[in-house]
Amino acid sequence: MLDKNRKVLTALTIKLKHTTDKKQRGVFIMASVLMLLGISAFTLASISAAVNRHKIMKSTTSTAKDSYTATKNELRRIGSQLRVVPMSSIKSTNTNMSHTILTSNYEGANSQPLKVFDVTVTHHDSHFDTEVSQRFLNYPAILNIPSIFQSTSSDTNITQWLFNRSVSTLTAKYFPLSNTTNECVDLKEATMHWVTGDCELNYNDVDHSSASTPMLLIVEDGDVLVTAGTPFYGMIIMLSGNTTKHSVTIEHGASIQGALCSNTPISLQQFGSNSYAKQVLLNLQKAPKLAKIMSIPGSWSNNLKKEL
Amino acid sequence: MNEINKQSKAGDSVSSQGGGALIEVLIANALFLTVTAGLMSAFGHTESLWSALKSAETSHQMIINKQRENIISEPYEQTWDDIQRLTPINSAT
Numbered sequence: 334m335l336d337k338n339r340k341v342l343t344a345l346t347i348k349l350k351h352t353t354d355k356k357q358r359g360v361f362i363m364a365s366v367l368m369l370l371g372i373s374a375f376t377l378a379s380i381s382a383a384v385n386r387h388k389i390m391k392s393t394t395s396t397a398k399d400s401y402t403a404t405k406n407e408l409r410r411i412g413s414q415l416r417v418v419p420m421s422s423i424k425s426t427n428t429n430m431s432h433t434i435l436t437s438n439y440e441g442a443n444s445q446p447l448k449v450f451d452v453t454v455t456h457h458d459s460h461f462d463t464e465v466s467q468r469f470l471n472y473p474a475i476l477n478i479p480s481i482f483q484s485t486s487s488d489t490n491i492t493q494w495l496f497n498r499s500v501s502t503l504t505a506k507y508f509p510l511s512n513t514t515n516e517c518v519d520l521k522e523a524t525m526h527w528v529t530g531d532c533e534l535n536y537n538d539v540d541h542s543s544a545s546t547p548m549l550l551i552v553e554d555g556d557v558l559v560t561a562g563t564p565f566y567g568m569i570i571m572l573s574g575n576t577t578k579h580s581v582t583i584e585h586g587a588s589i590q591g592a593l594c595s596n597t598p599i600s601l602q603q604f605g606s607n608s609y610a611k612q613v614l615l616n617l618q619k620a621p622k623l624a625k626i627m628s629i630p631g632s633w634s635n636n637l638k639k640e641l
Numbered sequence: 642m643n644e645i646n647k648q649s650k651a652g653d654s655v656s657s658q659g660g661g662a663l664i665e666v667l668i669a670n671a672l673f674l675t676v677t678a679g680l681m682s683a684f685g686h687t688e689s690l691w692s693a694l695k696s697a698e699t700s701h702q703m704i705i706n707k708q709r710e711n712i713i714s715e716p717y718e719q720t721w722d723d724i725q726r727l728t729p730i731n732s733a734t
Contacts, residue, residue, distance in 0.1 A: 355662070356662075359662065359665060359666075363665075363669050366669065366673055367672075370673065370676045370677070370680070373680055374676070374679075374680060377680055377683050377684055377687070378683075380687055381683060381686075381687045384687050384690055384691050384694070385690075387694065388690065388694055391694060391697075391698060395698075395701050398701075398705055399705075402705055402708045402709065402712075405709075405712050406708060406711070406712060409711075409712050413716075437732070438732070438733035439730050439731060439732055439733055440730070440731050440732075440733045441727035441728070441730055442727060442728060442729055442730075445727050446733075447727065447730060447733075470724060472723070472724060472727060476723060476726050476727060477726075496723075497722065497723045497726045504718070506717055506718045507717065507718045507719075508717065509716065509717040511717075625717065625719050625723075627719055627721070627724065630721065
């Protein structure tokens with residue numbers, strides 16, 4: 334009897350040991366799974382945090398880039414406006430921006446009127462002020478006025494002297510606010526007209542021009558007729574890309590006051606007057622619509638200030 | 642008779658231990674599935690956030706590039722050589 338009891342006890346002990354082993358194994362497996370899940374959760378949390386940090390960083394960078402680009406755009410807009418508009422009438426389009434403009438007057442080698450503008454635009458932000466500065470040079474599109482000799486005889490280098498371009502490379506795009514047309518009918522109130530083909534000028538076509546507001550007329554491969562009683566103030570440039578001899582006719586009572594230039598010999602039939610007028614040409618050179626503006630290389634600077 | 646009772650008790654104990662283990666396995670499975678589902682959901686969320694960020698960044702960069710192009714493009718033709726023709730430049734008196 335005692336022996337049987339011992340056997341049962343031994344069997345129970347062995348079973349208990351097996352059960353304990355199984356439990357330990359189970360706990361070990363569960364702990365391993367939990368550890369793996371924990372590692373995965375930690376990795377994912379790290380990635381999520383990194384993505385969120387990246388989002389915040391990108392958002393800040395985008396805002397900074399936007400304000401910087403807006404500031405440069407404003408600088409560019411002011412630079413373009415300074416070409417034709419007086420300094421005092423330039424206003425900021427954005428309430429977060431302010432600007433300062435300093436002007437200096439200069440003269441070129443042949444007394445060309447030049448202006449230098451030092452423009453500073455500041456973009457005010459809640460955290461930072463972005464300040465961008467640039468120096469601009471305002472200069473005339475007519476780099477030199479023609480001499481009296483160039484207005485009485487043809488000069489193959491006339492465009493080179495006037496615009497620093499050869500006849501073949503000079504296009505209407507050289508001039509700001511140019512008007513290109515195929516005929517001279519009711520010329521718009523632009524300072525410069527580029528006409529391809531023949532041009533017949535009458536009083537109505539040039540009634541907006543005067544000695545103080547002269548106009549520039551470039552006639553490419555065509556003849557010019559200034560009809561009776563029409564006063565033309567400014568400069569007519571006849572350009573020819575071939576050997577055809579073009580003609581200019583100035584009828585009775587008509588006049589050209591300024592200069593009549595050409596790159597090839599022309600046939601001039603003069604019944605009215607054709608007089609070289611230096612002051613008219615100087616006024617044409619000074620015309621704001623013919624002025625160009627260029628940012629001076631190396632003059633650009635930017636500055637980031639912390640808002641106090 | 643007494644021995645039969647003892648054996649029966651031992652059998653009951655083994656049976657109850659098997660039931661306990663089953664519950665443990667079920668709890669472990671539920672825990673595992675819940676955590677995995679949570680992780681997958683968080684992963685999906687992060688991935689969609691990342692792709693949205695990339696898409697926003699690309700479109701923003703395109704807008705910036707367009708604005709920069711406008712800044713550098715000139716409405717008329719001019720070169721620094723044109724300015725050279727005006728030299729020497731002096732201060733106006």
